[in-house]
Amino acid sequence: MLKIHGVPISVHTRKVIVAAIEKKLAYENEPVIPFNPPPGWDRLSPTGKIPVLCDGDFELADSSVICAYLEQTHPHPALFPEEARDRASALWLEEYCDGTLFREVIHGLFFQNVIRPKILKQETDRAAVAAILGQAAPKVFSYLESVVGDGFLVGGKFGIADIALTSNLVNFHYLGYRVDATLYPRLAAYFKRLCRQPSIATALRAEHGVAASMGLDLAAIEGLVPAHA
Numbered sequence: 001m002l003k004i005h006g007v008p009i010s011v012h013t014r015k016v017i018v019a020a021i022e023k024k025l026a027y028e029n030e031p032v033i034p035f036n037p038p039p040g041w042d043r044l045s046p047t048g049k050i051p052v053l054c055d056g057d058f059e060l061a062d063s064s065v066i067c068a069y070l071e072q073t074h075p076h077p078a079l080f081p082e083e084a085r086d087r088a089s090a091l092w093l094e095e096y097c098d099g100t101l102f103r104e105v106i107h108g109l110f111f112q113n114v115i116r117p118k119i120l121k122q123e124t125d126r127a128a129v130a131a132i133l134g135q136a137a138p139k140v141f142s143y144l145e146s147v148v149g150d151g152f153l154v155g156g157k158f159g160i161a162d163i164a165l166t167s168n169l170v171n172f173h174y175l176g177y178r179v180d181a182t183l184y185p186r187l188a189a190y191f192k193r194l195c196r197q198p199s200i201a202t203a204l205r206a207e208h209g210v211a212a213s214m215g216l217d218l219a220a221i222e223g224l225v226p227a228h229a
Contacts, residue, residue, distance in 0.1 A: 002027040006050030009174065009214065011102055012063035013051040014167045019067045019160070022199035023074045029058035031210065047167075064098060065066050067160055077207050079160045086155040093153055093161035097168050101144070104136040106168050114214065133177075141184050148190040158197060166194040170204065174216040195224035 002020060004027050006013030013029075020027045032038060032050055044052045045061045052059060053066045055073075060066050071080050081087045112129050118120040144165065147153065153161040169179065169191045181188035194200055203223045211218055 003030055003054040004028070004046065005030045005052040005054070006031045007031045007033050007210065008203070009171070009211050010050050011051075011167045011171055012098065014170070014203055015063045015098075016066050016070075017052065018163045018167065018199050018203045019070050019079060021202050022077060022079060022158070022163075023070060025070070025074060028207075033119075035115070035123050038207075059123070064094060067163075070162075079163070080159075081155045081157070081159065083155065084118075090154040090159055090161045093147065094145075094164045097161070097164035101165070101168050102138050105132055105140050106171050108132045108136075109175050109177070110171055114216070118214065141179065141187060145184040145187045148186045150186075151188075158199075162194055162197070163200070166191065166197075166200055170221065173175070173220040174211060174218070176217040178220060180225050181208065182192060192224055196226060201225045 002025055004013065004016050004020065006016075006029075007015060007016060008029055008031060010081070016031065032041065032052075034048055034050055037045075037048070041046065044054075044059055047061065049061070051063055051066065052061045053069070054060075055069075060069055067079065071078065074096055081090055109129060109132055112124045112132075152158050153165065172179070175190075179188040179191055195204065204221055208218070211221075
């Protein structure tokens with residue numbers, strides 16, 4: 001059985017969990033928190049980040065690398081397009097979401113609203129939050145609004161780009177924010193659709209207890225995720 005190390009409300013841990021669920025792979029989640037890692041974590045994760053995958057005696061870090069590994073070892077259903085241009089587009093969007101969206105918007109908001117007050121016992125930097133919401137988020141969301149449509153992101157099929165984008169937007173909503181449907185109607189509608197995607201919905205139901213224990217805002221997610229698979 002696969003073992004996925006990382007707290008499930010992490011954007012990147014969730015990405016691997018959804019990929020495993022979509023491929024119907026049995027897995028066990030070990031909810032590692034990077035700020036309080038278990039002994040030996042430096043060996044499993046040289047960067048100190050989550051997630052880490054253990055497949056028997058094979059250990060692998062980084063969500064993108066892990067998802068690519070799962071795709072090669074368990075190719076059906078495919079999460080990466082076969083056609084060269086579609087595959088490149090999917091990889092680009094995965095990278096944009098893991099990099100720009102996460103680093104410039106989601107990570108900063110999560111750090112200021114959750115990590116600082118609840119783990120580090122520090123005050124939230126309201127100026128930093130305002131800068132993210134007023135400057136970084138509009139630029140990123142405007143780009144995403146331009147690439148989403150009425151279905152999935154690439155090739156008309158659910159895939160890695162959809163997982164990466166939706167996982168980030170879940171945490172945006174957990175923090176009490178919402179994608180403004182007036183400014184970004186396609187992005188807002190996309191998020192609502194993708195929360196009902198069976199593998200994503202299954203992952204969100206499974207992490208509900210962890211999210212609730214951290215005092216995250218579950219209202220929007222609960223309203224979108226079906227009660228049963």
